[in-house]
Amino acid sequence: MSAKLVTAHLKKFDKEQRLCLENLRDITRATLPGASEVIKYGIPTFVIEGVPVLGFDGFKGHNSIFPYSGSFNSRLSTELKNYEKTEGSIHFSLTQNFPKALLIKIIKERIAQINESYPKRNGEYLEFYGNGVLKARGKYKGEALHGDWQWFRKNGTIMRSGSFKSGVQAGTWTTYDQAGKVYKVTQF
Numbered sequence: 001m002s003a004k005l006v007t008a009h010l011k012k013f014d015k016e017q018r019l020c021l022e023n024l025r026d027i028t029r030a031t032l033p034g035a036s037e038v039i040k041y042g043i044p045t046f047v048i049e050g051v052p053v054l055g056f057d058g059f060k061g062h063n064s065i066f067p068y069s070g071s072f073n074s075r076l077s078t079e080l081k082n083y084e085k086t087e088g089s090i091h092f093s094l095t096q097n098f099p100k101a102l103l104i105k106i107i108k109e110r111i112a113q114i115n116e117s118y119p120k121r122n123g124e125y126l127e128f129y130g131n132g133v134l135k136a137r138g139k140y141k142g143e144a145l146h147g148d149w150q151w152f153r154k155n156g157t158i159m160r161s162g163s164f165k166s167g168v169q170a171g172t173w174t175t176y177d178q179a180g181k182v183y184k185v186t187q188f
Contacts, residue, residue, distance in 0.1 A: 003037040006044040013058045016095045020063055023097045024056050031107045032132035034156055048132045053110050062091040065098065067110050075109050107132075129154050141166060153178070162188070 006025070010018050021044075028046050029035070032053060035046040043066060045055040055066035062084070067073075070087045073080055079102060084091040090106075092098045108130050119125040123139040123146070133156045138149030144167030151160045157180040162173030168188075175184040 005039050006037045009039060009044055010058075017058050017063065020093070020095060020097055021056060021058050024063075024065070024103065027100050027103050028054060028056075028107065031104050034131070034133045046132075048114075048128060049126055049134055049137075051114055051126070053114065053132060054107060058094070061094070063094060063098075065090040065092070065103075065106065067106060067113075069110070069113060072110065072113060075113065076106065079105060138164075143167075162186075 010021055010025070013021060025037075025044065029037075032046050032048065035048050035053060038045050038047055040047070040052055040055060043055045043057040045066075045068075046053050052068040055068060057064055057066070066089050068088070073085050073087070073090065080090060111128050111130055111132060115127050118127065119140040123141055125136070125138050125140055126134065127136040129135050131154065133154055134152050135154075136149065136151050138145060139147040141147070145164040146166055148163050149161065150158060153159050157178065158176045160173065160175050162169060163171045170188050173186045173188060174182055175186075177183040
């Protein structure tokens with residue numbers, strides 16, 4: 001699925017409502033430049049590395065933002081006090097744009113929440129910068145880094161890669177320059 005499907009989805013709304021949803025989409029795109037746009041559970045959604053960050057859609061009486069977390073709204077309860085909410089959504093006007101600063105704050109807080117959810121039980125670990133770009137990827141074994149790891153710059157280029165064996169650097173480690181080209185190789 002792609003941005004084309006999201007565009008097609010938004011075309012079903014009348015002009016005023018569509019403009020509000022497109023504004024939200026544009027701000028989210030600018031805030032999460034590396035995110036993919038998909039239709040997930042029937043709604044336009046921004047995902048990073050397969051992880052849903054934020055969904056949005058229009059309805060008969062309101063527009064909604066979906067932070068893909070039932071516990072999210074409590075994280076920004078003060079900022080969201082004037083909005084109608086359900087456990088998994090934030091409702092806003094059909095014809096008034098959602099405030100840009102608040103939307104950016106929601107996205108940043110959602111990224112923080114995603115980062116807090118790692119490592120997973122299977123050891124998988126992902127960490128993202130505030131702009132949704134992958135910062136680190138690897139695995140844990142117990143409490144120790146284990147297996148192949150990669151670290152990235154804020155612009156998405158690879159910075160370093162290597163392996164751990166029970167928390168100790170092992171094998172070949174590669175450092176990359178700003179353009180992502182091999183700069184240095186070290187053996188452990």
